[in-house]
Amino acid sequence: MSSLSEADFRCNHGDTICEIRVYEQEVIVVPILLLSSFLVTLVFIILLRYCPERVDRIRPQTTKAPTRRVLHGIDAPPGINVLEHESIALDMPSSYSTFHPPNTYPSKSLSMSVATPSFQPSPPPQPFKPSFTPIVQPRELPRQRLPESFNLVSPLPTSFSLRSDSSVSLYRARMENRNVVLRVLNDSADATERHNFLGFASFLAQLGPHPFLPELLGVVSLRAPLVTVVEELENRDMLSFLWRCRQEKVDPPCEMTERRIFSMAKQVASALEFLHSKDLLHGNIRARSVLVTKEFTAKLWGLHGVYTRKNQGATQKDDPSMKKWQAPELLAKRPAGQSSDIWSFGILLYEMATLGEAPFADISVNELLQFHQRGKNLKKPSNCSNALYAIIKGCCQWKDQDRPSLDEVSRKLLSGEKSASEKVLKVSGTVNIEQYLQQAGYGETNSYTVF
Numbered sequence: 001m002s003s004l005s006e007a008d009f010r011c012n013h014g015d016t017i018c019e020i021r022v023y024e025q026e027v028i029v030v031p032i033l034l035l036s037s038f039l040v041t042l043v044f045i046i047l048l049r050y051c052p053e054r055v056d057r058i059r060p061q062t063t064k065a066p067t068r069r070v071l072h073g074i075d076a077p078p079g080i081n082v083l084e085h086e087s088i089a090l091d092m093p094s095s096y097s098t099f100h101p102p103n104t105y106p107s108k109s110l111s112m113s114v115a116t117p118s119f120q121p122s123p124p125p126q127p128f129k130p131s132f133t134p135i136v137q138p139r140e141l142p143r144q145r146l147p148e149s150f151n152l153v154s155p156l157p158t159s160f161s162l163r164s165d166s167s168v169s170l171y172r173a174r175m176e177n178r179n180v181v182l183r184v185l186n187d188s189a190d191a192t193e194r195h196n197f198l199g200f201a202s203f204l205a206q207l208g209p210h211p212f213l214p215e216l217l218g219v220v221s222l223r224a225p226l227v228t229v230v231e232e233l234e235n236r237d238m239l240s241f242l243w244r245c246r247q248e249k250v251d252p253p254c255e256m257t258e259r260r261i262f263s264m265a266k267q268v269a270s271a272l273e274f275l276h277s278k279d280l281l282h283g284n285i286r287a288r289s290v291l292v293t294k295e296f297t298a299k300l301w302g303l304h305g306v307y308t309r310k311n312q313g314a315t316q317k318d319d320p321s322m323k324k325w326q327a328p329e330l331l332a333k334r335p336a337g338q339s340s341d342i343w344s345f346g347i348l349l350y351e352m353a354t355l356g357e358a359p360f361a362d363i364s365v366n367e368l369l370q371f372h373q374r375g376k377n378l379k380k381p382s383n384c385s386n387a388l389y390a391i392i393k394g395c396c397q398w399k400d401q402d403r404p405s406l407d408e409v410s411r412k413l414l415s416g417e418k419s420a421s422e423k424v425l426k427v428s429g430t431v432n433i434e435q436y437l438q439q440a441g442y443g444e445t446n447s448y449t450v451f
Helices: 003-010 016-022 024-050 052-058 191-207 238-245 258-277 304-312 320-325 338-353 365-373 386-395 406-419 433-440
Strands: 070-073 086-089 151-155 168-175 178-185 216-220 227-231 290-292 298-300
Touching: 178 191, 191 216, 191 227, 191 304, 238 290, 238 338, 258 290, 258 298, 258 338, 258 386, 258 406, 320 338, 320 365, 338 386, 338 406, 386 406
Parallel strands: none
Antiparallel strands: 070 086, 151 168, 168 178, 178 227, 216 227, 290 298
């Protein structure tokens, strides 16, 4: 019997309620199922469009490893730079790591804990106790994966590298119509490395902004790979910039004058004074820790050591490659102070005046403290004026209390800039990398690879 005949048989003429009950499946159940399917599909499409990370979480996990496109990123100038290199898989659908920076960081002393040799020209300074507490979260970028979110991703070039065990890779990219540098955490990083990576981003966010610190533009922390995005400084680190200034007819042009030395040094001093105002020591002032913009503005970098000592209470590492820049009190395993950064700043001025020569090139690391004890100092570079050399000597005084304050150094730099020469500095010969590494203290205990 058809539905129509059944309705005629069971229902009185004009009984609408009875007819709906007979046709319930056709007029109610099927339309509701179709409407429900449409709504579910619509919600899934919206999630896929605006919340891809949630879609990945509710998708069934497959046992097959995802296809990865690997780029090999390296820092520049390699090895002698603050930014490291490794491989990174840029397409990873899982491994989320939501950004939860620590709310407080314990205040720790930066003092050394090693036996002190005979060294008593001055009373020991009080341990430097930073009170800076990073609590600000960096901007979370509205991007969910690489490389779709960043255009023209490419590894930075290199010439040599000393550190091959870093968990961070470095890339150049375009974001929001500007050049940026991506510090990307390798997918092999463990939970501690992820926490430190995001904690460092929080630390940078709390530090800034400052005109002479690289600008932190944001982080990608909701899914792997974790990324910190900072502005690109086209001339890269100052050491490679100084080495390029030794060459003839380089593109882009690279010329260093004494006036530019005063100007760039003044900018670094401003950034260092900013750190000291927050009770933070840099501890690694040298040319490789300064980045240079296209317009020859110097910005102080190399801040990961500052974060590590502040957050983890780590002491100054006994790193032979740093000793040529360290003040005598640090060589003698005594606590660091603001005057220790002043000493290193003087060595930075020497690097600038010599276009990237290694300081104390003829003195081995093991003999360096005795060299300072005898009252020896850096020789005056041939291109260096008396005014600039006087600042270098003032910063590199044996007794920390004899060194000028940063405010005094800034005033002298400002005064020297006004009368400085505009003549382009020239140094004969390019840098032999292996020889430089030996003279700077790397080759004495460190193994290195030249690419």
